[in-house]
Amino acid sequence: MLIYDELTAAERALWDAFPDGGRVDLRTGVPEEDDPATGAEWGAGRTVRAEVVAALLLGGGPARAGGVAALRLAGARITGALDLAGAEISHLLELTGCHLEDAVSLQAASTRSVRITGSRLPGVDAGLAHVEGHLSLKRSVVEPGFLSLINARISGELLLNGARISTSEPWAVFAGGLAMGGGVFCRDGFVTRGGVRLPGAQLGGGLFLRGAQLDNPDGEALIADNATTPVIDLSGGFHARGTVRLRGARVSDLLTFDGATLDGTGTALFGVGMQVGTFDLGLAAKPAGTVDLQGAAVTALHDRAGSWPEEVRLDGFVYGSLHSEATPERENVTRRLAWLRRNPGYAPQPYEQLAACYRQAGHDDDARRVLLAKQRHRRTTLNAPGRVWGRLLDATVGYGYRPWLAALWMGALCLLGGLVFSAGSPVQTKDGEGAPFNALVYTVDLLFPVGDFGQRGAWHWTDATQWFAYLLVAVGWLLTTAVVAGVSRTLNRN
Numbered sequence: 001m002l003i004y005d006e007l008t009a010a011e012r013a014l015w016d017a018f019p020d021g022g023r024v025d026l027r028t029g030v031p032e033e034d035d036p037a038t039g040a041e042w043g044a045g046r047t048v049r050a051e052v053v054a055a056l057l058l059g060g061g062p063a064r065a066g067g068v069a070a071l072r073l074a075g076a077r078i079t080g081a082l083d084l085a086g087a088e089i090s091h092l093l094e095l096t097g098c099h100l101e102d103a104v105s106l107q108a109a110s111t112r113s114v115r116i117t118g119s120r121l122p123g124v125d126a127g128l129a130h131v132e133g134h135l136s137l138k139r140s141v142v143e144p145g146f147l148s149l150i151n152a153r154i155s156g157e158l159l160l161n162g163a164r165i166s167t168s169e170p171w172a173v174f175a176g177g178l179a180m181g182g183g184v185f186c187r188d189g190f191v192t193r194g195g196v197r198l199p200g201a202q203l204g205g206g207l208f209l210r211g212a213q214l215d216n217p218d219g220e221a222l223i224a225d226n227a228t229t230p231v232i233d234l235s236g237g238f239h240a241r242g243t244v245r246l247r248g249a250r251v252s253d254l255l256t257f258d259g260a261t262l263d264g265t266g267t268a269l270f271g272v273g274m275q276v277g278t279f280d281l282g283l284a285a286k287p288a289g290t291v292d293l294q295g296a297a298v299t300a301l302h303d304r305a306g307s308w309p310e311e312v313r314l315d316g317f318v319y320g321s322l323h324s325e326a327t328p329e330r331e332n333v334t335r336r337l338a339w340l341r342r343n344p345g346y347a348p349q350p351y352e353q354l355a356a357c358y359r360q361a362g363h364d365d366d367a368r369r370v371l372l373a374k375q376r377h378r379r380t381t382l383n384a385p386g387r388v389w390g391r392l393l394d395a396t397v398g399y400g401y402r403p404w405l406a407a408l409w410m411g412a413l414c415l416l417g418g419l420v421f422s423a424g425s426p427v428q429t430k431d432g433e434g435a436p437f438n439a440l441v442y443t444v445d446l447l448f449p450v451g452d453f454g455q456r457g458a459w460h461w462t463d464a465t466q467w468f469a470y471l472l473v474a475v476g477w478l479l480t481t482a483v484v485a486g487v488s489r490t491l492n493r494n
Contacts, residue, residue: 002055002060007052008047010076014056015062022072026076027075034097039099048079053071053082054082054087058089071091072094074097083105084104089110093116097119100116105125107128110132111130113131118138120141122144123147124137124145124147134156136160141166146174146194151178155182157184163186164189164191165192171197173198176201190213191215195242210237212238221242221243222243222246224246232251232254232255237259240260240264241264242263243266244262245270247274248273253277256282264287265289267289268290268291271296272292274296275296281302283307286309291313297318297319299319301323305325316349322336333366337370340370340373346381348378352374371401372394375393376394427460442456448476
């Protein structure tokens with residue numbers, strides 16, 4: 001039990017100020033002397049034992065009628081472990097510019113707002129804690145240690161702006177299952193040495209990492225698998241050395257990487273199965289690793305030409321609309337097709353999805369270009385006979401998406417046949433029977449296997465021209481078969 005007369009001068013000042021929530025400021029006003037990094041050298045006049053802080057927060061201090069008790073301390077060296085695990089704390093805790101020798105434990109505690117700002121400490125364990133208010137570590141340095149918020153509940157905001165958390169372990173922040181009433185703000189120079197884990201987190205006010213630096217090159221820089229939030233802001237110079245993993249995340253409004261850099265060497269972005277409102281992938285530079293969006297669904301995709309790496313996994317990726325840098329429409333389609341070819345191997349769904357997007361926007365010609373590219377890509381996976389037949393379909397009718405090609409072929413062959421046959425002298429099959437010979441009509445009769453114009457059976461040749469006639473018949477059958485196959489494919493697809 002603490003005895004007032006045995007407290008140091010600094011501790012007595014804190015004890016006396018507590019009932020009215022007054023602040024005790026032990027700083028000298030000289031920046032070099034007040035830097036928490038040098039706090040281990042601060043003397044007895046600036047030292048407060050952690051047990052004194054705990055005693056006040058747990059109701060051991062004096063009460064004063066009409067006062068709102070709170071613990072506000074600045075510029076102090078706090079010795080010993082501040083262990084508040086499982087405690088019921090009904091007062092504000094505010095530490096500013098302090099140096100804590102041991103980690104703070106709020107494990108399974110129930111507390112009001114906790115603000116440890118501009119301070120230096122070796123860790124914070126608030127797993128299973130329930131904070132009615134805000135939890136702030138703004139501009140604090142947590143080293144060497146980590147921040148644990150596993151299955152914690154915070155009714156207000158988590159403020160980590162300008163904080164630096166550094167550990168030799170893989171994870172700097174453990175926050176799986178974190179439930180937030182407000183947002184998580186990690187901006188204005190937030191830096192970690194180690195990854196940030198937020199699997200299954202419910203972030204009611206969003207996750208804001210604008211300009212943050214996350215460094216875990218041998219693993220995941222950020223994990224937010226199955227997280228639920230309206231916004232994930234990874235923009236404005238955000239830099240991740242390691243994978244950004246958002247598997248199964250639900251982002252109802254905006255996921256933005258505008259101006260971000262992703263340096264994960266294996267997989268830069270793992271977004272398999274995520275569901276997003278607006279997805280902005282306007283990266284500052286091409287990622288070093290793969291972007292995996294298999295099975296993801298977004299309402300609107302915004303991107304830049306240089307935002308996609310050499311390998312992009314798009315099978316099952318669904319989007320409602322596409323928005324990119326202003327480019328001529330034809331160039332935009334060409335760029336999109338090159339984007340699809342970055343998907344490993346052949347997969348039909350990415351082509352079908354892009355065509356559906358163009359069709360929904362009223363760009364039917366672009367949709368046909370995409371579906372034609374799909375058939376050409378598919379052809380590369382076929383055996384030799386399949387590739388030959390595919391090339392014939394492509395050259396004659398563009399797989400049914402360019403039926404006008406068949407008309408061009410027929411017109412050219414009719415012209416060629418007319419010239420060849422008009423230069424020769426055919427023989428009438430039966431004397432006195434049949435219509436007079438007409439070279440053009442005779443050519444049409446040979447080319448079209450359906451119908452009879454009375455020329456094909458009435459006239460024949462006794463020289464090499466007959467072999468040319470046979471060739472036109474064969475070509476006619478091939479063209480007709482190709483047209484029927486191509487058009488049937490198109491009609492079935494529609």
